[in-house]
Amino acid sequence: MDGSDDTAERDEADAPPPGWTLWNDEPRGRRILVFRPDVFNEDNDLPAECIPTIMISNRSRAQRPGASRVPTDTWHVVLTLEPEIEAVVDSYESREAAVEGANDLGRRFADGEIDYREPYQVPRESYFAQLDAVLGGEA
Template sequence: MADPPTGWRIWNNEPGGKRIFVFRPDIFSERNDLPAMCLPTIHVTNGSQANRPGASQIQTDSWHVILTLEPEVEAITESHETRQAALSGAYNIAEQFVQGAINYRDSYQVPREDYFQTLDTVIEETEVEPIG
């Protein structure tokens, strides 16, 4: 598969297994008013999605794509039948994110307007190719 969309990096890649993408890890730091814990991350995994300790270590027949904005804030969750389909889904989500086509504000129970404005600026300043 090609390089991730502009601004995204492969953070972890297990051959035939899980892959993790992160958005602009170069700028997510306290000094930039973008806390490292808020690093947008896309997980591609076939681990169980059950809500219990260790469940993610149990492989399933489905592949999942999950965009997280913070450890407890999931913006998008998709399921796919194959790893390849999940990777394609992850690339699509990454492209939509940098195009500003994902409304991540709806994922938050408590609005963080200053943070949202800073993240909007980072996304707008990331050079991207149009979707199409």
């Protein structure tokens, strides 16, 4: 046996959930998924900077200069809705578990199970209505 079945199963398990695109995947490092890049653009009035993004990383989350370059033993999965707006932050003991957790989070977001309004201090009702339409399959 050459292991190709194992590789195919791992590739399938690592594949992003529907609606998500693998933006970056560093071997044994950071992994980034973006949601519906086809609709988050100026043509659709959904700014590209608001694209929902899931980042997997084992870098420090401390809020001090240079901390994000320090590797840790903990893998973080962070769903951001736009710069500085984090909707979900989860932690895992391995990259493999973090990838699985990120894919589950992506499925739940696409299925409308994540409350993306709660993290906002200032409601953006027109944007929320557009995002509702994307998640409801209207876009």
